[in-house]
Amino acid sequence: MSWTKKVLRINLSAGTCEAEPLNMEWAELYLGQRGLGTKYLSEEVPPTTEPLSPENKMYLITGPLTGTMASTAGRYSVVTKSPLTGAVACSNSGGFFGNEMKCAGWDMVILEGKAASPVYISINDDNAEILPADDIWGKSVWEADEWLHSKHQDPQLRVAAIGVPGEKGVLYSAIINDLHRAAGRSGVGTVMGSKNVKAVVIRGSKGVHVDKPKEFFEATNAAKAILAGNPVTAEGMPTLGTQVLMNVINEMGAMPTKNWQHSVFEGASKVSGEAMLEPRESDGKANLTRNGACFACTIACGRISTIDPQHFTVKNREDLHHSYHGNSGGLEYEAAWALGCDTGIDDIDALTYANFVCNEQGLDPISLGSTIAAAMEMYEEGIITKADTGGIDLSFGNVEAMVKCTELVGAAEGFGLELGMGSARFCAKYGHPELSMTVRSQEFPAYDPRGIQGMGLGFATSNRGACHLRGYTVASEVLGIPIKTDPLVTDGKAELQIGFQDATAAFDSAGICIFTSFAWTLDDVAPQLNADSAGEWTAERLAEIGERVWNLERIYNEAAGQGAIADKLPPRLLNEAIKAGPAKGKVNGLPVMLPEYYRARGWTEDGVVSEETKARLGI
Amino acid sequence: MTEKITVKLFASLMRYLPVNNTKSHGFDHAIHADTTVGQVIDALQLPREGLHIVLLNGVYLEPELRESTPLNDADVLSFWPAVAGG
Ligand code: SF4
Numbered sequence: 174m175s176w177t178k179k180v181l182r183i184n185l186s187a188g189t190c191e192a193e194p195l196n197m198e199w200a201e202l203y204l205g206q207r208g209l210g211t212k213y214l215s216e217e218v219p220p221t222t223e224p225l226s227p228e229n230k231m232y233l234i235t236g237p238l239t240g241t242m243a244s245t246a247g248r249y250s251v252v253t254k255s256p257l258t259g260a261v262a263c264s265n266s267g268g269f270f271g272n273e274m275k276c277a278g279w280d281m282v283i284l285e286g287k288a289a290s291p292v293y294i295s296i297n298d299d300n301a302e303i304l305p306a307d308d309i310w311g312k313s314v315w316e317a318d319e320w321l322h323s324k325h326q327d328p329q330l331r332v333a334a335i336g337v338p339g340e341k342g343v344l345y346s347a348i349i350n351d352l353h354r355a356a357g358r359s360g361v362g363t364v365m366g367s368k369n370v371k372a373v374v375i376r377g378s379k380g381v382h383v384d385k386p387k388e389f390f391e392a393t394n395a396a397k398a399i400l401a402g403n404p405v406t407a408e409g410m411p412t413l414g415t416q417v418l419m420n421v422i423n424e425m426g427a428m429p430t431k432n433w434q435h436s437v438f439e440g441a442s443k444v445s446g447e448a449m450l451e452p453r454e455s456d457g458k459a460n461l462t463r464n465g466a467c468f469a470c471t472i473a474c475g476r477i478s479t480i481d482p483q484h485f486t487v488k489n490r491e492d493l494h495h496s497y498h499g500n501s502g503g504l505e506y507e508a509a510w511a512l513g514c515d516t517g518i519d520d521i522d523a524l525t526y527a528n529f530v531c532n533e534q535g536l537d538p539i540s541l542g543s544t545i546a547a548a549m550e551m552y553e554e555g556i557i558t559k560a561d562t563g564g565i566d567l568s569f570g571n572v573e574a575m576v577k578c579t580e581l582v583g584a585a586e587g588f589g590l591e592l593g594m595g596s597a598r599f600c601a602k603y604g605h606p607e608l609s610m611t612v613r614s615q616e617f618p619a620y621d622p623r624g625i626q627g628m629g630l631g632f633a634t635s636n637r638g639a640c641h642l643r644g645y646t647v648a649s650e651v652l653g654i655p656i657k658t659d660p661l662v663t664d665g666k667a668e669l670q671i672g673f674q675d676a677t678a679a680f681d682s683a684g685i686c687i688f689t690s691f692a693w694t695l696d697d698v699a700p701q702l703n704a705d706s707a708g709e710w711t712a713e714r715l716a717e718i719g720e721r722v723w724n725l726e727r728i729y730n731e732a733a734g735q736g737a738i739a740d741k742l743p744p745r746l747l748n749e750a751i752k753a754g755p756a757k758g759k760v761n762g763l764p765v766m767l768p769e770y771y772r773a774r775g776w777t778e779d780g781v782v783s784e785e786t787k788a789r790l791g792i
Numbered sequence: 793m794t795e796k797i798t799v800k801l802f803a804s805l806m807r808y809l810p811v812n813n814t815k816s817h818g819f820d821h822a823i824h825a826d827t828t829v830g831q832v833i834d835a836l837q838l839p840r841e842g843l844h845i846v847l848l849n850g851v852y853l854e855p856e857l858r859e860s861t862p863l864n865d866a867d868v869l870s871f872w873p874a875v876a877g878g
Contacts, residue, residue: 404844404874413803415877420802420817424870425850442817447802474877506877645878652876653844657852691876755850 175237175383175705176200181279181301183294185368186227186286190294190301195280201708202791204715205236205280207263208682208722210252213283214261215725220732224256224360225342225367227287233274233333233373234282236684237706240275240381240468243393244400245686247272247468255359256367257344257540257595258613258638260735261726264347264361265642265681266333267467268354270375273331277377288369293321293334296375306371311337313533313583314349315494321374334372335362336534341585342366343593345540345616353502353532354467359615359637362535388704396697397471403692405654410474410688411464415506416446418619421651425660426754427624429510429617431517431569432546433610433745436621437754440519444509448521449476455483460521462500472688478503478525486526486576494533502532507641510619511542512579516549517569527579534583543616544596545578547608556603563588613638613739622746622763624756625650627658627666630766633740634670636726642687644674654691663762667769675719682722683715721790724774728782728792737780740767795865796820799832802872808838823863830859832869844874 178195196213203209210232222228232252239246249271255262274282277298284294288303291310295302309317317334332350339346339362346362347355356362383389400406409417422428423441430438442448449461458479465475477500480487487497504525512527513519531538545567551557552567559565563581565574565588581589591599597614600606610617615638622629627646635643646669650660658669676695680687683698695712702710730736746761771778775786782792800818801809813819821832829848833840846853847870853861863869 404842405876408804409873409875410877413875417803417872417875418877420800420870421845421872421875424800424847424868425852447806447817641878647878648876651845652874654874654876657854660852688876688878755847 177278177280180281182283184286185288204682206250206682210234215729224254231284235271235275239684240272243701244397244471251356251361253364256363257360258615260730262359264356264358266354266356268351269468270331270333270350272468273375273377278379293372314535315533331375338585339366344595345537347535349535357537383705384707385704392700392704406472406692413446414474414476418506419445426756427621429621432550436751438514443519444513444521476503480525481522484522508538511539515546520572523572530579530583540616544592547596615639622761623751623759625660626663629761629763630670644670663765667773678722679715679719796822797867800870829861842873845872
């Protein structure tokens with residue numbers, strides 16, 4: 174049985190750590206991770222709760238496959254109410270933290286209330302303690318990680334921590350585990366900071382037990398063979414990582430550039446996955462040192478990179494953490510896009526440096542880059558001036574300006590605190606909310622939905638605000654997985670988006686990485702769960718769980734004021750046609766797709782989850 | 793009259809780039825008035841089974857149209873193997 178059936182509930186106000194049984198009735202309906210965490214949230218945290226108040230709670234939760242030998246089974250999620258969006262937040266991370274939680278005997282750790290002074294949580298199998306964190310409050314994630322490892326004298330200790338921005342209320346702060354794996358989006362780190370919690374450290378020695386070991390061995394091996402035989406998961410992702418997309422999306426003219434004013438970025442190939450392999454002049458090394466893998470992963474898409482030692486960001490910078498002068502977590506496509514294409518910057522070392530800062534200080538690079546890009550457009554339009562930016566020349570393409578802004582947000586100082594509000598609040602503050610490229614106040618990822626129509630519907634309806642990881646129709650519309658559809662038409666995109674959304678919710682609830690879905694379908698997940706966990710798990714049942722999870726998130730959002738009223742795209746994507754390239758002349762067809770989507774979801778024409786749909790799904 | 797197109801090779805297909813083409817993905821390729829995409833694939837000895845995404849001027853070219861689609865002067869023809877990211 175791969176659920177431990179045990180929950181660790183930590184009340185920070187009362188200073189208590191108590192074990193309780195996992196609600197297995199809910200686990201049958203919502204599986205684990207994203208689904209089960211959202212069920213707990215919706216039962217325990219009223220949707221109108223102020224996200225940064227002690228009444229909000231955080232659910233650090235694994236799935237039934239987490240910690241097993243299934244490929245990519247190191248995942249955990251952080252579920253809470255988001256301070257950035259006001260909607261449900263669920264951020265998923267790999268690395269080695271989720272499996273350690275499971276090995277310590279816990280399916281989930283709940284943080285509730287607020288500590289009177291800075292603390293961290295230490296979990297060693299059954300023992301959990303709330304310990305003072307005064308020595309690391311005000312330090313970066315990397316500094317805290319070193320201190321915690323040294324204090325506990327345990328190299329195997331797994332650490333998830335926030336940086337300075339999370340302590341100081343930057344609204345897109347991430348929780349970083351294992352130095353460069355992030356529960357990245359929607360400000361889950363900000364919620365942790367609001368509770369005065371700097372870090373959670375875990376050591377587990379109990380192992381994980383599966384229901385039918387022999388069957389499980391066979392099922393996971395068969396599934397791994399599928400990953401090993403698929404060109405995407407066997408070759409594409411390990412070689413170039415997610416950054417392989419940079420040239421694809423740019424060549425098809427769907428690359429959001431300079432705050433989405435343009436859809437082709439001239440410098441894209443200079444910051445692409447291919448460019449990360451090219452030797453540089455100074456030391457003959459490439460940006461990419463090697464790929465890396467999360468726990469039990471047989472894909473290994475992770476990037477381990479260095480910054481050119483002659484680059485201005487690191488040269489003669491003795492003040493920096495030593496990792497800036499060596500190998501650390503390198504650029505993913507979304508980070509390279511937001512910090513680069515969206516700000517008009519094609520300097521791969523500057524982007525790698527900014528990405529390191531995001532890892533060191535716990536920031537979501539998508540929200541950070543997009544907010545800087547929006548500020549750049551406002552600066553070029555004269556809406557803000559150097560008087561607002563603290564003297565920074567925020568022109569598009571200004572590398573030093575992007576680096577400076579990143580450092581200021583990382584330190585949560587000066588103009589960095591302004592940018593730390595995120596683009597929606599920043600643009601609204603200066604009277605131009607239309608320049609914020611967000612849905613539910615969360616910044617878009619790197620796909621222009623005027624050139625990839627289904628993604629417009631996906632962004633508008635995403636329950637955690639604009640996001641690519643909720644319904645990745647790019648797979649079909651651009652990459653031909655599982656079948657190729659035309660990115661420029663709206664026909665059929667409502668059903669396509671729903672299929673992706675529901676399947677993704679099921680993957681996200683199981684304890685495995687969504688990147689397996691480039692090769693696996695739910696038919697490949699079901700046999701692994703079947704052998705792992707008592708009960709009958711079929712692809713149909715998993716798809717229904719995904720649909721149930723999606724609808725539960727929606728119901729929570731409706732009550733939080735983030736339902737249909739927020740199913741919107743910025744006017745730029747609906748009214749300003751793409752200026753050049755293959756998608757020239759296109760706007761997004763959301764007004765056509767949205768009513769189809771509501772119908773196909775079984776919601777009312779106003780986008781409200783209907784009573785029949787609730788009854789059908791048992792919500 | 794001889795015309796020319798730009799061919800671009802990405803990801804693992806970069807190994808088919810001309811030897812002097814180490815820094816960029818694109819290179820010029822001479823065509824005649826009635827040259828098709830299939831003929832360019834043959835001329836460059838690209839592995840057909842490894843050509844998953846083919847864009848002609850940024851627009852996806854369906855597999856069944858690849859052999860017969862004619863090319864025009866200054867077209868951009870881009871190739872990828874099966875790739876994905878997120
Ligand atoms: S595919 Fe990449 S992100 Fe997913 S588990 Fe493997 S290394 Fe981690």
